[in-house]
Amino acid sequence: MEVKTIFVVGAGQMGSGIAQVAAQAGFQVLLSDVSEKIIAAGRENIAKQLERAQEKGKLQETVGAVLERIRPALDLSAGASADAVIEAVVEKEQIKKDTFKKLDGICPPHTIFASNTSSISITKIASATQRPEKVVGMHFFNPAPVMRLVEIVKGYLTSQETVETIRQLAQAMGKETILAKDYPGFLSTRIGMPVINEGVYALYQGLGSVEDIDKANRLGLNHPMGPLELADLVGIDTIVNVLEILYEGHGDPKYFPCPLLRQMVVAGHLGRKTGRGFYDYSGKEKKPAL
Ligand SMILES: NC(=O)c1ccc[n+]([C@@H]2O[C@H](COP(=O)([O-])OP(=O)(O)OC[C@H]3O[C@@H](n4cnc5c(N)ncnc54)[C@H](O)[C@@H]3O)[C@@H](O)[C@H]2O)c1
Numbered sequence: 285m286e287v288k289t290i291f292v293v294g295a296g297q298m299g300s301g302i303a304q305v306a307a308q309a310g311f312q313v314l315l316s317d318v319s320e321k322i323i324a325a326g327r328e329n330i331a332k333q334l335e336r337a338q339e340k341g342k343l344q345e346t347v348g349a350v351l352e353r354i355r356p357a358l359d360l361s362a363g364a365s366a367d368a369v370i371e372a373v374v375e376k377e378q379i380k381k382d383t384f385k386k387l388d389g390i391c392p393p394h395t396i397f398a399s400n401t402s403s404i405s406i407t408k409i410a411s412a413t414q415r416p417e418k419v420v421g422m423h424f425f426n427p428a429p430v431m432r433l434v435e436i437v438k439g440y441l442t443s444q445e446t447v448e449t450i451r452q453l454a455q456a457m458g459k460e461t462i463l464a465k466d467y468p469g470f471l472s473t474r475i476g477m478p479v480i481n482e483g484v485y486a487l488y489q490g491l492g493s494v495e496d497i498d499k500a501n502r503l504g505l506n507h508p509m510g511p512l513e514l515a516d517l518v519g520i521d522t523i524v525n526v527l528e529i530l531y532e533g534h535g536d537p538k539y540f541p542c543p544l545l546r547q548m549v550v551a552g553h554l555g556r557k558t559g560r561g562f563y564d565y566s567g568k569e570k571k572p573a574l
Contacts, residue, residue, distance in 0.1 A: 285394065285449050288312060291357065291366035293383060295326030297519070297557060298400055299372035301428030304330045306370075307353040308343075308429070309457045314366065316357040323356045330354065333429060363391040368453065370422055372400040375525040380404060381412035388413040396446055398422035402473045402522070403529040406439035406466045416441035420450050423470065424459075426517055434459040439466045468533025469526070477526055477539065480518075483511025484542040487562070487574065494562050494572040512562035516555035520548045 288311065292303045295317040303315045303326070317323050334347040343350070360383070363369060369387055373379055384397055391397075397419045399409055410419035421437025434454040438447055447463070454461045464470035469477060483497050492500070498510020515523050523545055530539035548554070548561065553573070555561030563570040 300326035
């Protein structure tokens with residue numbers, strides 16, 4: 285199946301990154317969120333990233349030419365002209381189900397429904413639609429324009445044809461792919477989240493400083509980022525939502541979110557996106573905030 289137009293639903297850090305990747309790969313992109321203001325902020329963020337890429341000589345065409353392929357969509361009715369939807373709304377099962385249920389009544393029968401969820405069951409999301417064979421996980425990593433992997437998740441009823449279309453779509457966007465079965469956290473999140481949660485527990489138990497915990501993983505384990513830096517990049521709210529899904533889905537206490545993470549969410553310290561998490565991003569250089 286040929287995909288020409290992609291409807292990206294959710295213009296936060298992942299949605300805007302995915303819209304950028306898709307537009308740079310030549311696809312027509314429609315980008316939506318709950319308000320015009322958020323869509324505009326998402327497009328502004330894309331423009332900044334594209335300008336940086338241009339300065340580094342990494343953009344084949346003008347910033348304007350790429351941006352022209354990303355049109356704002358004020359509601360889900362834009363899905364009527366989409367060959368594929370890539371959903372990147374908040375990590376909440378009911379919100380994702382409601383979104384796809386509405387889209388099911390709007391999009392043509394051939395439209396593929398891909399979710400960028402980090403942990404929610406694709407089979408559950410698909411159950412909100414009348415086209416479960418066309419519902420699939422397309423899990424990008426943060427920041428989407430930089431990270432090379434897309435994890436494809438095959439739900440219980442996802443067809444092989446849908447998996448193949450998404451594999452080709454990811455490849456057209458310059459990504460490598462892996463295939464995972466539909467089990468809480470799939471492959472990458474299941475492996476990565478306990479590392480973050482352990483780092484946060486180490487801080488919570490007073491075992492070391494924010495900087496030393498990150499340094500341990502960077503220099504000792506050769507990870508590009510420490511667990512607390514990574515938590516700030518992902519978003520503390522998203523981390524808590526994902527850990528809760530892993531905890532419930534596996535019934536294993538090792539996934540129980542550290543209470544410090546919940547406190548940070550209540551305090552509104554969500555990481556880079558709010559300017560403060562484990563680090564403070566208000567100055568030129570980030571400083572430990574805890
Ligand atoms: N942050 C990461 O590192 C990362 C990595 C891979 C996957 N993901 C997944 O991507 C998804 C989005 O995460 P994010 O980091 O971009 O979060 P974010 O908070 O930056 O963005 C979420 C966006 O969803 C919007 N939204 C909420 N309800 C909506 C609705 N009903 N319709 C349309 N838009 C709605 C919000 O306004 C917000 O702009 C989540 O499923 C998350 O698990 C995140």
